[in-house]
Amino acid sequence: MIELFSGLDAWVVISLILALTFVLAFEFINGFHDTANAVATVIYTKAMPPQLAVLFSGLFNFLGVLLGGVGVAYAIVHLLPVELLINVNTGHGLAMVFSLLAAAIAWNLGTWYFGIPASSSHTLIGSILGVGLANALLNNIPLADGVNWQKAIDIGASLVFSPVAGFLAAAVVLLILKKWRPASKMHKTPDQRKKLDDKKHPPFWNRLVLVISAMAVSFVHGSNDGQKGIGLIMLVLIDIVPSQFVLDLTSTTYQIERTRDATAHLNQFYQRNSATLGEFLALGKASDSDLPAQSSCNPKQTEPTIHALLGNLEGVADYHTLAPEKRIEVRRYLLCLDDTAKKVSKLPVLDARERADLDKLRKDLTGTTEYAPFWVVVAVALALGIGTMVGWKRVVLTIGTKIGKQGMTYSQGMSAQIVTASMIGLANIFALPVSTTHVLSSGVAGTMVANKSGLQGGTIKTILLAWVLTLPASMALAAGLFWLASKVLGT
Template sequence: MDFWNAVGELSGWPLVFLFIALLVAFAFEFINGFHDTANAVTTVIYTHTLSATPAVLYSGAMNFLGALVTVLAGGAAVAFSIVNLLPVDLLIKANSNAALVMVLALLFAGVMWNLGTWYLGLPVSSSHTLIGSILGVGVANSLWKGEGFNGVNWAKAGEVGAGLLLSPLCGFVAAAVLLLLMRRTLKEPKLYEPPHDGDRPPRWVRVVLICTCGGVSFAHGSNDGQKGMGLLLLVLIGFMPVHYALNVNEPEKAPALLNAVNEVRAAYAKHNVPLPDALDRNLRYVAGHLDGLGSLDELRKREEQDKDGRPQNVRWEVRQALFQTNHEIKRAVAGVGVPAEFRTELEQVRKMRIAPAIEFVPVWVVVGTALALGIGTCVGYKRIVITVAEKIGKTHLTYGQGAAAESVAAATILAASFIKLPVSTTQVLSSGIAGTMAANGSGVQGSTCRKILLAWALTLPACMLLAGLLFVFGRLLVG
């Protein structure tokens, strides 16, 4: 309901652009489904474990469940690592035209690059595509305003970049090591030889390969599904910032937040830790606006009644104060020389009370993203499947290679979701297959690997440039 209430306040071109942006955001996740998840079904198709149709339907269902279950059960930390790449203040401080152009430019850049690389059969990273597009519009906007390169949260970009760079190396090494261990313990020669026409793997191998395919698909949904949710949140914040400032799913959080503010102060006082001035100001601001409220929705009334020169978008200002409070508590918890009990108390308040008020995903976004990802998995997968299975190694994929590569990929991606980092399913699994080819002595096709590595290297800068150029074109067009 809150979405339709917010939409009711838009009219004309902003309303049209909102629905275009939502359509393109869902299209990005749909393309992500058949672009990235093709990797998951490659092994079961090429080892004759499953035929193509049941394989992609199974993978699509597991993608849907991964995106849905992970967020509803464990939160959307990966989604907010995407949102926080672009300081959302920019979407508010910019004039409305600039905010709309930023969102549309990053969306179209991501879709254009993903479709282009899919057409060429190159298994590049949708994560790199999305992150490059976000960085591109952030930098372009700050350069447009003469503010240098301040339009990006570079600390968060470095954290995300480290995960994307290290995960393929982990995939290559871990898959190679796992295959070597398998050769030592599982002596059945058939596991390490390319299957002949009509061959089917032993029953227990089929079970393993089906489970690893499901595991990779579920892991992909859990990680990449959240990236799509982050993309949709950028759209909603860009077009309707006030309505998506605070948790619309649980508007009754006002009393709990006020208690959390008091608990933070009490923890600092109890353990004789100096309260930073910035944190003190933010706590006072939040307490002053939440005092006496039974619901976060009641902040809207204060916006309408505020005639004393204070900001009219009080909900957004409260959100920003809570965001900074959340950040300050993280710094305090990570600091040295503070009592362990103090850290525990602060972290519990932050995770249970403060963060959920500002880091939330509406249920319709969760379900819509999961559906787009799952349905997308079921179409358009063949180009990437052929590249991964036939053109990385010099020989046909073996049963053992498929099981090792997918086991490592599923474990790596689920671990990344657990530690709240976005990683690339494409890179992890492609690297894993290359690692098993090297460990098995099968060799790799140098020309294909060079093309894939070049595409991986170019994706981030190319998407930054493409998104930046689209932003500049859009600004020139709309003023």
Template sequence: MTDFLDAFGRLDAQSAVVLAFALAIAFGFEVVNGFHDTANAVTTVIYTRTLKATPAVLFSGVCNFLGVLLGGTTIAFSIVHLLPVDLLIDAASRSAVVMVLALLVAGISWNLLTWWFGIPVSSSHTLIGAILGVGLANGVMSGRGLGAGVNWEKAGEVGLALLISPAIGFLAAAALLLAAKRAVPDPELYVPPPEDPSVRPPRWIRATLLATCGGVSLAHGSNDGQKGMGLIMLVLIGLLPTGFALNLDGASGAVHARDAATELRAALLADPSPIHRAEIARIDEVLDRLGSKTSLREVPHDDRIALRNLIYQVDRGLERDRDVVPEGRFAAIAAPRRQLRGAIEYVPGWVIVGVALCLGVGTTVGYKRIVHTIAEKIGKTHLTYAQGASAEVVAMATIGAADLVGLPVSTTQVLSSGVAGTMWANRSGVQLATARNIALAWLLTFPCSMLASAGIFVCGRLALR
């Protein structure tokens, strides 16, 4: 936090206002994400009367907070790498700031609009659509065409995860409910709870529902919280490059980076290939800039963004060559490449805590609209104990697995699809009007967020000319 305050104090008034606005929007996105997406996690415990609404959302909020703190940063930079490479390299430019503001404003606007109508859509979908919109607009404005503005390989990976996860949620939750009917043939579990509000589920099913609610909330905090971290880091790098272009934590950052660069260079030279000439030349420049420094704080302020860009270009160049390099050789450079990347891919502790607080606070407010839709409008009958447990077990497992492989998935899509799957398996019926509205919102999320972010980005770029 000291680095932030020091760098902030050196800004002129206009830049300070822009930074404050950008950070407010970025943290605000996480608050909206909290009450928009995390409502899914508390739906089952509230509507099965496992917990009353207030303790349920507080419990979920605490679990979201812990999920962010424990989740790491892999997904944060998986999202960041969807952005146009030229804007990431020039992260200290005003265009990069416009880019981040465009995708944040577009994302938070679509989330608030769908929340107002009680439609559960994916914040991940919204954010990724906004990123793609900025990338496409940047490609057109730079004269390189639509295809050049986006990292399409990474977009394909993320898009596949978002496409498959709802199907997994629907089918797995349906299968789990059918299996539960065979293994635990207790009729009480498969009928709607009594209308008497004092009646509670059996103790063991309450424990299961509490555990799955906590698990979904932890997984959501870990997965979605990282997306906000990545965007906040882009804001900080764009407006405070001297303080955040490099990982200034630790007293030996330059030593570790130099060791990694040296090992990476030796590995590339051991099996020389013409395709790696550019990367080797950049590594040489990285080593030259690091010199005999011990800490990355010793790098002059004016050189920090240049050093960051060199390391970023090395890493992206090696990633682009992945398909034409033997797998064994690529594995040999994985460790030093990852260590070198650590000099630029990091998230300060205060950002992690800030995102965690925003998600946790967001969970405790504004949840009712989405909860009502999922519990009462997807199926034609009230949610049963077994349906709630099945949907949340599948959501927890799916999101947790996505965390392990570093892919962003949608809590909203997985859990609402899971609820629909249990309604189908239980022959409870699905309300077609609600299903149609949710499906329509899911289909519109990508194009609407893309158009909104592209429009804001174009207007912002034109205003800077």
């Protein structure tokens, strides 16, 4: 990490340290804000002592970040339009990062203070969208181009669909358990268990399932939410220290060759489909002088971009041998080619097989730009894991006692946790960010309805209000802060 600070001006070093601190603070707050949801049922049902549950949850959050990959991280990053991502500028990057993080942290702390199970995912995504839209307004860019709307729609759909699916799936799982074992002790609440059986803890097998499913929720929470922090740190590093992070400098010769080969094969792909793609890409019409501008990408510049990228990568076996400005140039070309390929893949003229080939080429094309250094992963894992171990009591009380009119039974806790872990695990596979908070609280609500326990209207309204307000509130706050920061920094 020491090389981060070599050759940097003092103000840049201070800005970098502050920006990294902000990201890790967000993950720390995310830990005690969201992980309360992961351990709420296991604590409320007395399956584990609170301190032990939180300790183990922190450990599994840590492991989830370490083993989670970077798919969700770059899904978050690519909410911003490619033009904003290729415009590497220290002042602009600082304004963007500090604005969205300050907005996300402020909203998270506020909802935590009042014990509201609001979503860190919604908060972060809203903040990113707010920065993107504010940037468009400040630079006279059409709002349609201010955000990667297709990615925003995909992520929005996953955030909306997952709580509904959690509600229904948890209700179904509970009904199956009641049908299978209607007289089982797992359908008792902790208070009923204490009063009728004079037992403090759930029956052994129920307790085991509650513990395992709670740790599974913690693990998938770490792998999903931890990646959001990884994506934020990579935004910070690329904007503030571009020469060292625009490309993965640890890439092997083989990985660089794969990038070069993917570029050549992409060119062959376009030539093979020139009859249908020629007009969209201006094949054979653009000259090699028509390269992407410093801050924009255009599909009609695809051929010159491919030729320039192949020229830059010719004979390169180690990215360290490229001059810093060449690294930035290579990244810009790669992002533009990937952005165009993504647009091409959505054209109706391509058949399914060609579309699948193009998707494979895109993965190889971005192999050395979508990455995260190991120290970044460890730092985020530690921040999330340590954050897990504090501040959990407020939200546990809401999840365990204030959603339903009656206390939660063991079977309800198991149903909600199993569904939550499964759904977030699936989201990780498809690189979609989802909200642990909303999936679990919706799952608990679903089991309350299925159990005919009824719902507490006040709590449900509060949770729904936070769900509805989080996105626009964080967007507005981040947009306002970005406008202010841009004026102060003169970006």
